[in-house]
Amino acid sequence: xxxxxxxxPLLEVRNLSKxxxxxxxxxxxxxxxxxxxxxxxxxxxxxxxxxLIKALSGVYRPTAGELLLNGKPAIFSNPQxxxxxxxxxxxxxxxxxxxxxxxxxxxLGREPMRRAFGFLPVLDRRKMAEAACSTMALLDFHVSRTxxxxxxxxxGQRQAVAIGxxxxxxxxxxxxxxxxxxxxxxxxxxxxxxxHKLKAQGRGVIFVSxxxxxxxxxxxxxxxxxxGVLAGERQISETNHDEVVKLMVGG
Amino acid sequence: xxxxxxxxxxxxxxxxxxxxxxxxxxxxxxxxxxxxLRAWLFLxxxxxxxxxxxxxxxxxxxxxNPFNLQSIAIFAVAPLLLAMGQTFxxxxxxxxxxxxxxxxLAAVVAAHVINWANPIMPMPMAVLTGTIAAVMLAxxxxxxxxxxxxxxxxxxxxxxxxxxxxARGVAFLLAGGTTVPVNNSxxxxxxxxxxxxxxxxxILAAIFVLLMHYVLSYTRFGQHNYAIGASxxxxxxxxxxxNSHLLRLYIxxxxxxxxAGVLYAARFSAGAAQAGExxxxxxxxxxxxxxxxxxxxxxxILGTVAGAFVIAVIQYGLVFTNVAPFWQFISVGVVIxxxxxxxxxxxRMSGGRISE
Numbered sequence: 001x002x003x004x005x006x007x008x009p010l011l012e013v014r015n016l017s018k019x020x021x022x023x024x025x026x027x028x029x030x031x032x033x034x035x036x037x038x039x040x041x042x043x044x045x046x047x048x049x050x051x052l053i054k055a056l057s058g059v060y061r062p063t064a065g066e067l068l069l070n071g072k073p074a075i076f077s078n079p080q081x082x083x084x085x086x087x088x089x090x091x092x093x094x095x096x097x098x099x100x101x102x103x104x105x106x107x108l109g110r111e112p113m114r115r116a117f118g119f120l121p122v123l124d125r126r127k128m129a130e131a132a133c134s135t136m137a138l139l140d141f142h143v144s145r146t147x148x149x150x151x152x153x154x155x156g157q158r159q160a161v162a163i164g165x166x167x168x169x170x171x172x173x174x175x176x177x178x179x180x181x182x183x184x185x186x187x188x189x190x191x192x193x194x195x196h197k198l199k200a201q202g203r204g205v206i207f208v209s210x211x212x213x214x215x216x217x218x219x220x221x222x223x224x225x226x227x228g229v230l231a232g233e234r235q236i237s238e239t240n241h242d243e244v245v246k247l248m249v250g251g
Numbered sequence: 252x253x254x255x256x257x258x259x260x261x262x263x264x265x266x267x268x269x270x271x272x273x274x275x276x277x278x279x280x281x282x283x284x285x286x287x288l289r290a291w292l293f294l295x296x297x298x299x300x301x302x303x304x305x306x307x308x309x310x311x312x313x314x315x316n317p318f319n320l321q322s323i324a325i326f327a328v329a330p331l332l333l334a335m336g337q338t339f340x341x342x343x344x345x346x347x348x349x350x351x352x353x354x355x356l357a358a359v360v361a362a363h364v365i366n367w368a369n370p371i372m373p374m375p376m377a378v379l380t381g382t383i384a385a386v387m388l389a390x391x392x393x394x395x396x397x398x399x400x401x402x403x404x405x406x407x408x409x410x411x412x413x414x415x416x417x418a419r420g421v422a423f424l425l426a427g428g429t430t431v432p433v434n435n436s437x438x439x440x441x442x443x444x445x446x447x448x449x450x451x452x453x454i455l456a457a458i459f460v461l462l463m464h465y466v467l468s469y470t471r472f473g474q475h476n477y478a479i480g481a482s483x484x485x486x487x488x489x490x491x492x493x494n495s496h497l498l499r500l501y502i503x504x505x506x507x508x509x510x511a512g513v514l515y516a517a518r519f520s521a522g523a524a525q526a527g528e529x530x531x532x533x534x535x536x537x538x539x540x541x542x543x544x545x546x547x548x549x550x551x552i553l554g555t556v557a558g559a560f561v562i563a564v565i566q567y568g569l570v571f572t573n574v575a576p577f578w579q580f581i582s583v584g585v586v587i588x589x590x591x592x593x594x595x596x597x598x599r600m601s602g603g604r605i606s607e
Contacts, residue, residue: 079488080490091488093484094485095482095484095485095488095489096482096485097477097478097481097482097485097486097489097548098481098482098548099477099478099480099481099548099549100474100477100478100481104474104478105485108474108478108485108486108489108491109475109486109489109490109491110489110490111471111474113471116469120465120469121470122465122469122470123469123470123471123474
């Protein structure tokens with residue numbers, strides 16, 4: 001990676017606001033995400049985390065402010081656009097079709113086709129299976145039976161499939177909403193190690209969580225929101241649980 | 252922290268890391284196979300049962316008798332065609348209760364149109380015109396169903412129940428409350444003729460089944476159908492247009508019912524509004540016995556074929572062995588219940604799974 005790319009942040013949020021009538025769900029927020037950086041976003045309920053995610057992923061149009069991707073201004077009018085620009089959001093419910101294989105989930109909505117007997121268009125299942133194997137291998141999840149529906153996999157593995165889909169389509173920024181919330185402890189560790197993998201691959205991760213332990217284990221920086229405004233931003237190495245909690249509750 | 256940052260990007264499947272193996276325990280796999288193949292198991296047991304019964308009571312064979320096979324196949328055609336559309340709809344998590352009377356409507360329309368066309372064009376052309384008119388018209392109630400379910404968010408059970416009533420009324424009105432005879436020898440030949448002792452309508456149905464199998468298992472439409480049945484939310488987030496998919500889905504079900512109606516009219520040289528009345532439950536049963544779940548997301552065309560034959564074998568077999576016809580209802584009902592129980596057991600076993 002050259003210096004130019006290192007200096008321009010992957011994503012820059014400038015003075016972003018989202019108002020719903022008189023309610024200022026998000027007000028004048030600025031933050032950056034650099035390559036290979038994990039930025040945690042924390043805050044109490046109603047602090048504006050969800051509004052921020054939705055503004056970044058194209059669900060909401062911001063009331064004011066702008067987004068810059070690799071230094072260039074970007075406006076998303078729907079989630080598909082954000083996805084095409086390389087911002088992938090992984091929601092808590094993962095949005096997987098449980099009855100389909102990993103490959104079919106990766107390609108859901110944009111399935112590859114081939115011609116059988118030279119004329120009949122059919123789904124290219126082999127390509128889907130191969131993509132599933134190679135993509136999941138990047139996440140250290142070695143798939144042996146590629147036709148198994150994802151409902152057979154554990155919570156952490158399903159999380160890996162959702163991440164794998166984003167990786168396959170070359171997402172540069174992954175927004176993860178409470179990725180460890182519904183998992184047992186060993187599975188949580190796996191997800192954290194997946195986040196390390198994404199970081200090592202030079203992607204940016206926005207990690208929204210309530211779990212300070214996970215945040216301190218995986219993040220580089222932490223952005224604290226309170227009632228829609230930035231309450232503080234700290235390098236993980238220069239802060240501790242107490243300080244973050246104080247910022248969250250406004251002590 | 253340091254060692255993580257300096258960690259290399261894995262380029263190839265790196266075997267040195269302990270793999271997170273995907274796994275499934277043996278009993279669950281066996282149960283899944285049983286659940287997937289239950290229709291074929293039922294079919295094999297039924298055929299075996301009737302064979303034994305027939306040999307003991309009549310000293311003759313049941314299954315090796317070509318006349319029996321022909322009759323069973325003809326029995327199966329109409330419910331099978333209805334069940335094709337129903338398979339798609341049920342996999343997507345819906346149901347089409349109007350299918351039976353849409354079939355009746357199509358039979359009446361085919362009869363009327365062929366009668367109208369007979370004097371002004373050659374017989375095969377009249378049949379073709381009638382067929383196209385009936386199938387296209389059967390797409391209209393399908394389209395209304397699709398619009399109700401997709402745009403107006405009416406639950407499929409209620410929306411198609413309404414269309415059940417409308418199609419029934421319109422069919423009886425068009426038929427004038429009676430059956431509409433068709434006078435077209437080409438049409439009658441199509442409905443009753445055979446080649447190498449295989450009836451034409453069975454060949455037509457088989458071609459249609461293959462086409463539907465292709466659409467469900469090898470196209471994007473089929474793939475999206477499974478995805479929508481499992482999680483509409485996931486499908487929507489993946490950029491699938493659910494409204495237009497549902498619309499096409501119910502139109503497809505209407506077309507299937509239309510084709511069933513035309514073949515019915517060909518077989519009896521008459522269109523009758525009540526043609527599909529007893530077939531609605533048969534076609535839903537065929538889909539469920541065939542391995543589909545009424546919760547959506549699972550099912551196959553080949554399973555439905557087996558399900559339709561299970562019902563046809565029960566119905567014909569009990570006639571053949573001279574049992575009071577009411578036993579048909581009881582047997583089909585019992586098979587449906589067993590089939591759903593197998594599905595539930597399999598579902599519970601895979602749903603109760605916790606990560607290692």
